[in-house]
Amino acid sequence: MKTKREFAPVDEQLAYLRKGVAEIIPEPELKAKLEQSAKTGTPLRAYLGVDPTAPDLHLGHTVVLRKLKHFQDLGHTAVFLIGDFSAMIGDPTGVSETRPPLTREQVDANARTYLEQVYKILDREKTEVRYNSEWLGKMSAEEIVRLCSHYRLARMLEREDFRSRLDRNLPISVHELLYPLLTAYDAVSLHSDVELGATEQKFNLLVHREIQREYGLPGQAILTMPILVGLDGQRKMSKSYGNYIGITEAPREMFGKLMSISDELMWSYYELLTDFTERVILRLKDEVRTGVLHPMEAKMQLAHYIIANFHGEDAGRAARDEFQRVFRERQAPDEAPERRIPRGEPRRLVAVLVETGLAPSRSEAERLIKQGGVEIDGARIADIKQEIDCSQPATHLLRAGKKKFLRLVIE
RNA sequence: GGACGGGUGGGUGAGUGGCUAAAACCAGCAGACUGUAAAUCUGCCGCUCCUUGCGAGCUACGGAGGUUCGAAUCCUCCCCCGUCCA
Numbered sequence: 001m002k003t004k005r006e007f008a009p010v011d012e013q014l015a016y017l018r019k020g021v022a023e024i025i026p027e028p029e030l031k032a033k034l035e036q037s038a039k040t041g042t043p044l045r046a047y048l049g050v051d052p053t054a055p056d057l058h059l060g061h062t063v064v065l066r067k068l069k070h071f072q073d074l075g076h077t078a079v080f081l082i083g084d085f086s087a088m089i090g091d092p093t094g095v096s097e098t099r100p101p102l103t104r105e106q107v108d109a110n111a112r113t114y115l116e117q118v119y120k121i122l123d124r125e126k127t128e129v130r131y132n133s134e135w136l137g138k139m140s141a142e143e144i145v146r147l148c149s150h151y152r153l154a155r156m157l158e159r160e161d162f163r164s165r166l167d168r169n170l171p172i173s174v175h176e177l178l179y180p181l182l183t184a185y186d187a188v189s190l191h192s193d194v195e196l197g198a199t200e201q202k203f204n205l206l207v208h209r210e211i212q213r214e215y216g217l218p219g220q221a222i223l224t225m226p227i228l229v230g231l232d233g234q235r236k237m238s239k240s241y242g243n244y245i246g247i248t249e250a251p252r253e254m255f256g257k258l259m260s261i262s263d264e265l266m267w268s269y270y271e272l273l274t275d276f277t278e279r280v281i282l283r284l285k286d287e288v289r290t291g292v293l294h295p296m297e298a299k300m301q302l303a304h305y306i307i308a309n310f311h312g313e314d315a316g317r318a319a320r321d322e323f324q325r326v327f328r329e330r331q332a333p334d335e336a337p338e339r340r341i342p343r344g345e346p347r348r349l350v351a352v353l354v355e356t357g358l359a360p361s362r363s364e365a366e367r368l369i370k371q372g373g374v375e376i377d378g379a380r381i382a383d384i385k386q387e388i389d390c391s392q393p394a395t396h397l398l399r400a401g402k403k404k405f406l407r408l409v410i411e
Numbered sequence: 412g413g414a415c416g417g418g419u420g421g422g423u424g425a426g427u428g429g430c431u432a433a434a435a436c437c438a439g440c441a442g443a444c445u446g447u448a449a450a451u452c453u454g455c456c457g458c459u460c461c462u463u464g465c466g467a468g469c470u471a472c473g474g475a476g477g478u479u480c481g482a483a484u485c486c487u488c489c490c491c492c493g494u495c496c497a
Contacts, residue, residue, distance in 0.1 A: 169417090169493045232438085233449075242421095242439085262449040296446040327447045364440085366463085367455060371441040384463065401440070402447060 005075055007038045013074050019278065020271055021067070022199045022224045025206070030221040033193050037076070046071040046194040046223075047079035049132070049186055051087035052110035057117045058244035059306070060228040060237035063272045064196050065121045067225055071194070072126055079128045080118055081186055082111045085136040089179050117247055120310055135189045136182055147181055150214040151207065156180070159203045180204045184211035192220045199224045200236075228272055233262050251307045251319035252333075256403060258303035259323065263288075263295045266302055274305055332378070332397050336405035343410055346387040349374070352408065358400035368400055375399040 007013065013034055017024075024030055037044050048068045050061065057065075072078040087107045115129065139147075156177055157163060165172050180203065187195060187208040197205050202224055209219040227236040230243030237244045245257045261269065270281045287293035300320055308316030326333045339356045341347070350365045353374070359365035368374050369384045376388070377397050388396065390410050398406045 171492060256447070259446085260448065263446095264449075266448095294446075296448070299446085299448075323447085330447095361458065362460090363458060364456090368441070370463090371455065373441045 005041045005043060007034075007041075007043075007075055010034045010038055016074065017067075017070055017223070019070075020063075020225065022226045023202070023222075025202075025209075025222040025224075029219075030194065030223070033221060037193075043076040044071065044193040045077045045079055045191060046196060047081050047187075047190055047192045048196045049081040049083050049086075049183060050114065051083040052107055052114050053087050054239050055110050055113050056239075056246045056248055057114060058237055058239065058246045059273060060198075060230070060244060062121055062247060063228050064198055064225045065118065066273075066275075067196050067223065069121055069123075071196075072123055077128055078122060078126065079130060079190060079192065080115075080122060081190065082114060082129065082131045083183065083186075084108065084111050084131045085133040086179060086183050086186075089175055089182065120247060130190065132183070132186045132189075136185060139185070144178075147185055147211070148178070150211055151181055153177075180207040181211065184208040187212050187220055188215045188217060191217060193218075194221045194223060196223050196225065198227050200227060226268070226272060229265055229268060231257055231261055233265050247310050251311045251315040252322055254307050254310075255303045255319040255323050258306060259296075259299055259327075261299070263299070266295070266299050269306075270302055274302070333405050336397065336407045338407045338409060340409045340411055341390065343392065344390050347390050349376070349381060349386040349388055350384060352388055353398070353400060356398070356406050356408070358398060358404050358406055365400075373401045 008016075010031060014027075014031060017030075033044055036042075046068060048064055068078045068080070084107050087110070088104070111131070119127075157166065162172055162176075183204060184207050188211060192212075195205050195208060202222070205222045205224070209222060213219045229235070230237035230241055231245070232241070232243040235241050235243060245254055249257075258269070267281065267285060270276060270284070276284075284293065284298055288295050288298050300323070303323075304316045304320045306316075307319050311319075322334050325331045341352075341355075349369065350359075350362050353359040353365040353368070354362055359368055365374075366384050369381055369386070372380055372382065374381045375398070376386075378399075388408075388410075392410070394410045396408045396410075398408055400406075
């Protein structure tokens, strides 16, 4: 009962899809699929599988999501696959050790929060959401054995993750070998035409394609996106490295973090996290190079753009203004988290810092003060025995380190 | 099942009886410099207490016991990982 759809010319589609992509395997095949789709008026099924291993998505995840959205923009079917089953195995990709499998409860909770976040990018109405427990959870031992028979151990061990662990005498659990095979069954079940993933997923995606053919289906085309480098400018953005920007983070946090990336890294963020065209980005680059545009200005524009994407234009502008005021003009932040404490005896600053969460321990708080990282109402405190007068109502602005502010209200 | 090697702080990894809260490096934090950049430099980097001192106490080298004035270091048992043989 599908109505025949109209699609943009294939070359136009390809150009749009190619933007920012690392690799298309094989490109002629994708092109053929697009042509076929245009001819029959049938949208392609493009999918992205994500394991809900953490409660929140970060910008790194959005790189591929954006690409999936591009398929959606072109009228194809975007399938967002939640790997609720596979998450319990854990993807061995890029991992140097077996990780503990997640429990059903953790996975479910994560899956719920994922979806809400995903809709900040994908069109809620047009997205097909699937869970791989739908089919993987129902597989019989027999079916699993059959699935496994379609792949060879030597091929499996070709992959870098396993190879290097083997070489370094690190453990590899057998269930990890199952990961690419079970997720391949996703591709089989979904009848996908295209699968998206980060470059590090290439091995998995290729296995998926192969297994599809083993099951008598046309192999899907593969489209990989570059890895987004994290805030440290070195490693991929990842929660476990702590170098990430979560998409649910407050605009101000996001802004600060984005501004802390290096000028060099900024360009890859432009490339992978905005919809600016290649041409526009090149022009910006050129303006910075020739001194027409200050790099900081370019970075603020980037931060503003990204935040507006997730939180709306007003939030983007507000974050930018706030940043200007606090860090460039060194004024008090517009709003800081507030903490109320009752009136009473004078309190040790050290104790207050710990209580309010500005420092994790007294030792740490003491260190912070000694190193000149603590200010009360703009005045640096050097005395670790400093006390705060709590005898009458007052409000103080505490600053601990570069970024932590807190408004202390004595009631 | 047998033989052998290994498990140290967030990570890598030194340390084989006291000089070790544990080298070095990385990460992290603070300060300086700046554009809250990056790079660089300086310092810090288990916890608690105070008389804030090159101070005191507590906790820490897979787990549990033991030897010793004293153990990450020696012994016993256990757990975990790897290699080779079967």
